[in-house]
Amino acid sequence: MQTDGTEGIVLDRTVRQDRPIAQVHWFNGQTSRVLEGRLRPAEISDPVERFKEGRIDSHEEFNLRSVAAELWIRNHSEQFISLSHAKFDLMPHQVGVLHRVMSKTPHRFLLCDEVGLGKTIEAAMVIKELRSRGLAERILIICPANLQRQWQYELKTKFNETFRIFNRNTLQYLRGEGASNPWIAKEAASVITSHQFAANNEKRRQEISTAPWDLVIVDEAHHARRRRQGNRVEQTNLYRLVRDLTAESGLDRRSVLFLTATPMQLQYHELYSLVELLDHTLFPSEQDFADHIDARSSLIRLMSAIKGDPAASSNLKQYRSRAARWLPEELPEDQHRNGPIQNVDALLGSLRSAHRLSEVMLRNRRASVGGFMPRTATIWDVELDSNEQAAQAAMESVISDGYRAVARATARSANAIGFLMTMYQKLAASSSRALLASLESRRQRLLESESWRSSAAALDPEAAAERIEEDELTGTVTAQLDPTIADEADRIGDVIDLLREIKVDSKAGVLRDRLRIINQNQDNAKVLIFTQFRETQEMLRQLLMEEGWDCDVFHGQLNPDQKDQAIIRFRDGIDPQVLISTEAGGEGRNLQFANILVNYDLPWNPMKVEQRIGRIDRIGQEREILIFNFRVVGTIEERILEVLHNRIGLFENAIGGLEPILGNAENDIRSAMREAADKRDAALLSVGQQLQRRIEAARKADQELGQLYFDSAEYQDEIKRLIGQAEQESFRQRTVDQLILRLLQSVNAMVTPPGDGARFPIGQRRVEFYPPFSIEQRDLLDGRDQRLVCFDPKQSVASSDVEYFGFGHPIVNALIKRTTQDSDNGKAAVRVLSRAALPAVRQGWQFNWRFRLHAAEEREWLWPIFVDDDGLADETLGAALLRRSQDFADEGSLPADWAPAA
Numbered sequence: 001m002q003t004d005g006t007e008g009i010v011l012d013r014t015v016r017q018d019r020p021i022a023q024v025h026w027f028n029g030q031t032s033r034v035l036e037g038r039l040r041p042a043e044i045s046d047p048v049e050r051f052k053e054g055r056i057d058s059h060e061e062f063n064l065r066s067v068a069a070e071l072w073i074r075n076h077s078e079q080f081i082s083l084s085h086a087k088f089d090l091m092p093h094q095v096g097v098l099h100r101v102m103s104k105t106p107h108r109f110l111l112c113d114e115v116g117l118g119k120t121i122e123a124a125m126v127i128k129e130l131r132s133r134g135l136a137e138r139i140l141i142i143c144p145a146n147l148q149r150q151w152q153y154e155l156k157t158k159f160n161e162t163f164r165i166f167n168r169n170t171l172q173y174l175r176g177e178g179a180s181n182p183w184i185a186k187e188a189a190s191v192i193t194s195h196q197f198a199a200n201n202e203k204r205r206q207e208i209s210t211a212p213w214d215l216v217i218v219d220e221a222h223h224a225r226r227r228r229q230g231n232r233v234e235q236t237n238l239y240r241l242v243r244d245l246t247a248e249s250g251l252d253r254r255s256v257l258f259l260t261a262t263p264m265q266l267q268y269h270e271l272y273s274l275v276e277l278l279d280h281t282l283f284p285s286e287q288d289f290a291d292h293i294d295a296r297s298s299l300i301r302l303m304s305a306i307k308g309d310p311a312a313s314s315n316l317k318q319y320r321s322r323a324a325r326w327l328p329e330e331l332p333e334d335q336h337r338n339g340p341i342q343n344v345d346a347l348l349g350s351l352r353s354a355h356r357l358s359e360v361m362l363r364n365r366r367a368s369v370g371g372f373m374p375r376t377a378t379i380w381d382v383e384l385d386s387n388e389q390a391a392q393a394a395m396e397s398v399i400s401d402g403y404r405a406v407a408r409a410t411a412r413s414a415n416a417i418g419f420l421m422t423m424y425q426k427l428a429a430s431s432s433r434a435l436l437a438s439l440e441s442r443r444q445r446l447l448e449s450e451s452w453r454s455s456a457a458a459l460d461p462e463a464a465a466e467r468i469e470e471d472e473l474t475g476t477v478t479a480q481l482d483p484t485i486a487d488e489a490d491r492i493g494d495v496i497d498l499l500r501e502i503k504v505d506s507k508a509g510v511l512r513d514r515l516r517i518i519n520q521n522q523d524n525a526k527v528l529i530f531t532q533f534r535e536t537q538e539m540l541r542q543l544l545m546e547e548g549w550d551c552d553v554f555h556g557q558l559n560p561d562q563k564d565q566a567i568i569r570f571r572d573g574i575d576p577q578v579l580i581s582t583e584a585g586g587e588g589r590n591l592q593f594a595n596i597l598v599n600y601d602l603p604w605n606p607m608k609v610e611q612r613i614g615r616i617d618r619i620g621q622e623r624e625i626l627i628f629n630f631r632v633v634g635t636i637e638e639r640i641l642e643v644l645h646n647r648i649g650l651f652e653n654a655i656g657g658l659e660p661i662l663g664n665a666e667n668d669i670r671s672a673m674r675e676a677a678d679k680r681d682a683a684l685l686s687v688g689q690q691l692q693r694r695i696e697a698a699r700k701a702d703q704e705l706g707q708l709y710f711d712s713a714e715y716q717d718e719i720k721r722l723i724g725q726a727e728q729e730s731f732r733q734r735t736v737d738q739l740i741l742r743l744l745q746s747v748n749a750m751v752t753p754p755g756d757g758a759r760f761p762i763g764q765r766r767v768e769f770y771p772p773f774s775i776e777q778r779d780l781l782d783g784r785d786q787r788l789v790c791f792d793p794k795q796s797v798a799s800s801d802v803e804y805f806g807f808g809h810p811i812v813n814a815l816i817k818r819t820t821q822d823s824d825n826g827k828a829a830v831r832v833l834s835r836a837a838l839p840a841v842r843q844g845w846q847f848n849w850r851f852r853l854h855a856a857e858e859r860e861w862l863w864p865i866f867v868d869d870d871g872l873a874d875e876t877l878g879a880a881l882l883r884r885s886q887d888f889a890d891e892g893s894l895p896a897d898w899a900p901a902a
Contacts (some may be wrong), residue, residue, distance in 0.1 A: 060742075060888075061746075062885070063742075063885045063886075063888050064739075064742050064743065064746060064819055064888075065819055065820060066848060066882060066885045067735070067739050067885050067886050067888070068739060068743065068816050068819045068820050069820045069848070069850060069862060070848070070862050070882060070885075070886075071735065071736060071739055071807075072807065072816050072820065073850070073860050073861060073862045074862075075807045091117075091118065091369070091371075091619060093113070093117060093364040093368075093369045094117075094118055094121055094122050094125065096364075097111060097113070097122045097125075097362055097364070098122065098125045098126060098129065100362055101122075101126050101257075101362075102126070102129055104359075106252070106253045106254070106255060106256075107126065107130070107215075107255040107256075107257075108246075108254075108255065108256045108257075108278040108279060108360065109256075109257055109258070109278070109360055109361070109362055110221070110257075110258045110260070110274055110275065110278060110360055110361045110362070111123065111257060111258070111259050111260075111362055111363075112259075112260055112261065112361060112362065112363035113261065113362075113363060113364040113365075114261055114363075114364065114365050114366045114654070115261045115610070115614065115654055116366060116372070116614055116617060116618055116619070116654060117364050117366065117369055117619070118619070119219075119259045119261070120150070120151060120154050120219070120259075121154065121158070123217050123219075123257050123259060124154060124155055124158065124159050124161070125159075126215075126255075126257060127139060127155070127159065127161060127215065127217075128159050128161065128808065130214070130215060130255060131161070131808070132807075132808050135214065135255070136214040136215040136255060137189060137214055138188070138189050138190075138211070138212060138213050138214050138215075139163075139189070139190050139191070139213065139214065139215045139216075139217070140191050140193070140208070140211070140213045140215070140216050140217070140245070141163065141191065141192045141193070141217045141219065142193055142194070142195060142198050142199075142216070142217070142218045142219065142238075142241075142242075143192065143194065143195065143217075143218075143219035143220065144194065144195055144219065144220050144223075145194035145195070145196060145197070146469070146583075147219060147220075148165050148192050148193075148194060149165075151163065151192050151219070152165060152192055153589075157802075160803060160804045160806070160808060160809050161190065162190060163190040163191065163192045164187060164188070164190060164191055164192070165191075165192050165193065166182070166183075166188070166191050166192070166193040166197075167193070167194070167197055168197070170182070174187060174188075181207045181210070181211070182207070183207050183208050183210075183211040184210070184211045184212070188211065193208075195220070195223055195238050198238075198241055199236070199237040199238040199240070199241045200237050205237070205240060205241045205244065206244075208241065208245070209241065209244035209245050209248075213245065213254065214254065214255060215254070215255040215256070215257070216242075216245050216246060216254065216255070216256050216257075217256075217257045217259065218238075218242055218256075218257070218258050218259065219259045219260075220259065220260060221242075221258035221259055221260045221274060222260045222270070222274075223236060223238050224236060224238040224239040224241075224242040224258075224274070224277075225239055225270045225273050225274065226239060226269065226270065226273040227270070228269055239273065242277060243277060246277045246278070247276070247277045247280060252279075252280075256277075256278060258274055258277075258278065260274075268286075268289065268290045268293060269286055269290075271289075272286050272289045272290075275289065275357070275360055275361070278360045279359065279360055282356050282357075282359060282360065283356065292356060292357065293357070299351060299354065299355060300355075302319075302322060302323060302351065303348060303351050303352070305319075306319050306344060306347065306348060306351075307348070312344045313343065313344055316343070316344060316347065319344075319347060320347060323347060323350070323351055366654065369619070371619045371620075372617065372619065372621070373595075373617070373621045373622070373623060373624050373625055374624055374625065374652075375613070375617065375624075375625045375627060375651060375652045375653075376624060376625065376626055376627065376652070377627045377628075377629065377645065377651035377652050378626065378627070378628050378629075379628075379629055379630075379631045379641070379645070380510050380511075380514055380628055380629070380630050380631070381510075381630075381631050381633065382506050382507045382510050382630055382631065382632045382633065383506060383633055384506055384632065384633070384634065384635070385506055387498065387501045387502050388432065388502055388505070388506060389634075390498050391432065391435075391495060391498040391499050391501075391502065392428060392634075392635065394494055394495045394498055395424065395428050395435065395495050396677060397491075398424070398485070398488075398491050398492060398495060399421050399424050399425060400676065400677065401485045401491075402417055402420065402421040402424075402484045402485055403417075403418070403421055403674045405417055405484055405485050406418050406421075406674075412482075413482050415461045416460075416461050416481050416482035416484075417482065417484045418461075418674070419461040419464065419465065419481065420478060420481050420482075420484055421484070421674075422670055422673070423438070423468075423474065423478055424438075425636060425673055426532060426533075426601070426604070427474065427533065428635075428636075429601055429602075429632070429635060429636055429637040429640070430531060430532060430533050430536045430600070430601040431505055431507070431508070431531075431533070431535070431536040431539055431600075431601075432499050432502045432505050433505070433535050433536060433538075433539040434474065434533040434535035434536045434539075435495075435499060436496060436499040436500065437473070437474070437475040437535045438474050438475040438478050438479075438535070439475075439492045439495060439496050439499070440475065440496060441475035441476060441478065441479040442475070442478050442479045442481075442492065443489050443492050443493055443496065444479070445479040445480065446483065446488060446489040447489055459477065459480035459481055461481070464477050464478070464480070464481060469556075469583075470556050470557070471534055471555040471556035471557050471582050472557065473534055473535065474533050474534070474535060475535065504543070505539075506632075507600075507630055507632060508539070508540065508543055510630070511529075511540070511543075511598065511600065511630075512543060512544070512547055514628070515527065515544070515547070515549070515578075516547070518596065519549075519576050522596075524574060524575075524576070524577075525576045525577070525596065526570060526571075526573075526576075526577045526578075526579075526593065526594040526595075526596065527549075527576075527577070527578045527579075527594070527596045527597075527598060528578075528579050528581065528591060528594050528596065528597045528598070528615065528616060529578060529579070529580045529581070529597075529598045529600055530580075530581055530582070530583070530597070530598070530599055530600060530601075530612045531580065531581075531582060531600045531601050532582065532583065532601055532603060533582070533601075534555055534557075534582065536600065536601065537553050537555065537580045537581075537582060538553070540580050540600065541553055541580055544578050544580075548576070549575075549576050549577070549578045550569070550573050550575050550576065550577050550578070551577075551578045551579075551580065552566040552569050552570055552577075552578070552579050552580070553566065553579075553580050553581070554566050554567070554579055554580070554581040554582070554589075555581070555582040556582065563589075566579065567579075567589060567591070570591075570594070571591075571593050579591075579594075583603065583608055583611070583612070589615060590615065590618055590620075591615045591616050592615075592616050592617075592618045592619075592620045592621040592622075594616055595616055595621060595623040595624065595625050595626060596626045596628075597612065597613060597615075597616055597625070597626070597627050597628070598627075598628045598629075599612065599627070599628070599629045599630070600630070601630075601637070602629065602637060602640050602641060602644060603666075604640060604665070604666040604669045604670060604673075605662075605665065605666040606644055606648055606650055606662045606665050606666075607662055609644060609650055609651075610650065610654070613625070613627060613651070613654075617654065627651045627652075629641055629645065629651065636673065636680075639680070639681060639684045640669070640684075642684070642688065643669065643684060643687060643688040643691070646688070647688035647689065647691055647692040648662070648688075648691055648692065648695060649695075662691070662695075665687075665691060668687045668690070668691075669684070669687055671683070672684045672686070672687050735886045736791075736806065736807070737791040737792065738886075738888055740791060740805055740806070740812055740815075741791070742888060743812070743815040743816065743819060744767060744815070746815075746819065747769070747770075747772065747773035747815065747818070748770045748771070748772070748773070749767055749768065749769050749770065749773065750767070750768040750770070751765055751766070751767050752765045752766045752767075753765075764788055764789070764790055764802055765788075765789055765790065765791070766786060766787070766788055766789070767786070767787045767789050767805070768785060768786050769781060769785045769786075769787075770785075773815075773818075776818075777811070777814055780810055780811060780814055781811075787803055787811075788802045788803065789802065789803050789804070789805040790802055790803075790804055790805070791804075791805055791806070846864070846865075846866050846867075846878060846881050846882075847864070847865050847866075847867065847878070848862055848863070848864045848865075848878070848882055849862070849863045849864075849865070850862055850863075851863060862882075863875075864878035864879050864881065864882040865878040866878040866881060
C-alpha cells in the first residue's frame with residue numbers, strides 16, 4: 001500500500017511489558033509505506049527523535065486530536081451525513097427522496113410529494129447534505145410570502161441552518177452598507193425570499209440571477225410556469241426569474257429543486273415548462289413530452305403488476321415478453337443496458353430506466369406512505385339572539401351602501417372601500433368584539449379631523465392588507481382607510497350602540513358549552529382554536545380562562561421567545577389546554593400532539609383553512625383528528641361553510657395539492673359577497689358548484705398522473721439500509737457529545753452543567769466563549785459570545801433560539817479544524833495505560849494515518865495500525881488503541897524515572 005502527500009497522525013509508543021504502557025502521538029504530513037505487514041524503521045525516526053528531544057504534549061490533547069479526526073472522517077464517510085444528525089424522526093419516503101436526489105448529478109429534481117409529507121424537510125436534507133460535502137455554499141430559497149417564516153424556522157430548529165429573509169428592508173440596509181448588489185453580499189449566502197418580491201421587479205430579477213448561487217429551491221413551483229391562452233403563451237414573472245436562474249447558458253450544472261404538491265394544472269404543457277428548466281435534453285420537444293406521458297402510463301401498470309405478483313420469478317419469461325416494447329431495440333430480448341435480464345429485479349431496473357420523466361420527478365402519496373389519521377368534521381349550530389340580529393342587519397345596510405359606493409368612486413377610493421367592506425364582513429362573521437373594536441377606532445378617526453377626509457394621509461389598501469396579515473390589530477388598520485359612504489361616522493355609530501348591548505356572543509357561548517363536554521370526555525384535553533383577528537382572540541382568551549382552561553395565544557406580533565413558550569406550555573401542560581392562534585402565528589408550527597381543532601371563524605381562502613388543519617394532520621399524529629366548525633344561521637358564515645364543507649369537502653379530505661385550483665377561490669367568493677343580499681346566495685352557490693367541478697376534474701387528472709412517475713417505494717431496500725445505518729450511528733452519540741464538550745473546554749469555553757433545570761429546560765445548556773476562540777473567530781460568532789445549545793439531535797427542543805451543536809454546525813466545524821490542523825509540524829504526547837486496560841499491547845508504536853483520495857469526489861479515511869519494535873504491523877490492535885482514545889480517560893503520568901527505550 002502506498003500513498004503520497006497524505007496527512008498522517010502518528011499516535012502510540014509502548015515500552016517494555018514489565019512497565020506501564022506509554023504512548024507517543026504525532027501529527028505530520030509524511031508518506032507511509034507498509035510492505036509485507038512491516039513499517040520501515042526510517043519512517044518512524046522523526047517522531048522518535050521529537051519524542052527523545054522532549055517536544056511532547058499532554059495525553060488529553062492526544063485524545064482530543066485523535067477522536068476529533070476519527071469521528072469527523074467517519075461522519076463525512078457516511079453515505080448521508082444529514083441522517084445521522086437529524087433533529088426529527090426519519091421517514092422512509094423522505095430518506096428515499098434524499099437517496100434519489102443525491103445519487104444523480106446534477107442534483108435537479110421536481111419534488112411533488114402530496115401535502116403533509118414533508119417536502120420542506122426533504123429539501124432541507126438536501127441542503128444539509130450538499131453543505132456538508134462542500135457543494136453548496138450559497139443557497140437561494142424562493143417561496144410564497146406566507147411560508148418564509150416556516151422555511152426559516154424548520155431550517156433553524158431541525159438542521160442548524162440559519163437563513164436570512166430578504167425583503168425591502170433587508171435590501172435597503174445592505175445598500176446603505178455599500179452593497180451595489182445585495183444579493184451577492186456576504187450576508188446573502190443563505191437567503192429566503194418571496195415569489196412576489198423576487199420576481200415582480202425586473203431590476204431585482206437581474207440582480208438575483210447574476211448572483212453565484214450553488215443551489216436554488218423554488219417552493220410552490222407551479223407558479224413559475226408558462227400559461228397557454230389560445231395561440232399565445234404567457235410567462236409569469238416568477239417563471240422568467242427561475243428560467244434565468246436555472247436554464248440560461250452555463251447553469252445546467254447548478255443544483256435545483258422545484259417543490260409542488262400539484263405538478264400540473266390539468267395541462268401537460270405546464271408540467272413540461274418546469275421539466276424543461278431542469279433538463280432541456282430530456283425531451284426534445286413538448287410534443288415528445290406529451291407522447292411520452294400518453295404512452296408510458298401502461299409502463300407503470302406493468303411494473304405494478306410485476307411487483308404485485310408473488311410468482312413473478314416463475315413468470316419472468318411472460319413479463320419479459322410484455323416488456324419488450326420498452327427495452328432498447330438494438331439489444332437481444334434478454335439483454336438491456338445493465339446486462340442480461342435474468343431476474344425480476346433486473347427487469348424492473350430496465351423498465352425504470354425507460355421512464356424518462358422519473359429522471360427528474362419524484363412523488364410520494366399519503367395513501368402509500370401511510371401514518372395519517374382520519375379526519376372527522378362536526379358542525380356546531382348557532383342561533384343569534386335579537387340583539388345580535390339587529391346589529392347584523394344594521395351592519396349589512398352599511399356594507400351594502402359601501403359596495404354601491406364603489407361604482408361611483410375613483411379607482412383609488414374604490415379599492416379602499418371594497419377592502420374595508422370585505423373586512424367588515426369578515427369581522428362581523430368573527431365576533432361582535434372584533435367588529436366593535438374596529439368600528440370604534442374608525443369612528444374616532446373620522447370625527448377627529450375634517451382635513452383627514454381629503455384622504456391624502458389615508459392608508460393604501462395593499463399596505464393595510466399586509467399589516468393585517470402580520471396580525472396588527474384590525475381596528476388600528478381599518479381606522480386609517482379612506483372615508484367610504486356619506487355620514488359614515490353616524491351610520492357606524494348606530495351599529496356600535498347595538499354591539500355594545502351584546503355581552504357574550506351566542507357563538508362564544510356555544511364554544512364554551514361544547515368545550516365543557518370535551519373536557520369531561522377527554523383527559524388532558526388540548527384544543528387548538530383558530531381565528532383571523534386578534535380582537536376575537538383576546539375575547540376568547542378571557543372567556544375560556546374564566547372557565548378554568550389554561551389558555552395561551554399565538555400571533556404574529558409575539559417575539560420568537562414568546563411564541564416558543566406558548567407552544568411549550570400548550571404541549572407540556574397537564575391541565576386542560578387551549579391555544580388560540582391566528583393564521584400568521586400558526587405558520588410553520590407542527591402541533592400533532594393535539595388532535596382537536598376549532599375554526600372559530602373561516603377564512604375565505606380554502607388554502608388557509610387547509611394550512612390550519614395541517615398543523616395537526618401530520619405524520620406522527622396518533623389520534624383521530626376532530627375538526628369543529630360553526631354554522632351561524634342566517635349569516636354569511638353559514639354560506640361560506642356550505643362552500644368549504646359541502647362543495648369542496650375541505651375538512652375531511654386533504655386538498656393541499658389543489659392549490660392551483662383553489663388559489664383564486666377567495667377572489668371568486670369576494671366577488672359573490674359584493675352582490676346585493678338577495679342575490680348573494682345564488683352567487684355563492686354558483687361559486688361552490690364551479691369549484692366542485694374543477695376539483696373533481698383535478699383529482700381525476702392527478703390520479704392519472706400517478707401512473708407517470710415512481711415514488712420512493714422503488715428504493716425500499718436501500719432506504720431501510722440507510723435508516724438502519726443512521727440508527728446505528730446514534731449509539732455513538734455519547735462519544736460525539738463528549739468530543740464536542742472537550743473541544744469547547746479546549747478553547748476556554750464555559751458550558752453549564754447538564755440538568756441545570758433551574759435555568760434551562762432539559763436538554764439545553766449555555767455556552768460562553770472567551771479568548772482565544774472568541775478573538776480568532778470573531779466573524780463566526782458574530783458578536784454572540786453566549787449561545788443556548790443542545791448536543792443530542794434527538795432532544796426535542798421547540799425553540800428557534802436553541803442551536804444543535806453537532807457536526808455541520810459552523811462553530812463545531814471550526815473547533816475540529818482548529819484541533820486537527822494545528823499540529824506545529826508534528827507533536828508527541830505520552831499517556832500511561834494500565835496493563836488491565838489493554839493487556840494485548842506490546843512494546844511498539846501506534847500510527848493513525850489519515851488518507852485523502854482526490855477524484856471526482858474526494859474521499860477520506862483513517863487507518864490505525866500498531867507496529868511493534870520488531871516492525872510487525874497489527875491493524876486489529878491499532879483499531880483497539882484508537883477506540884481506547886474515545887474514553888477520554890485520564891490514564892495518569894509516567895513514572896519519574898521513565899525513559900524511552902534505546
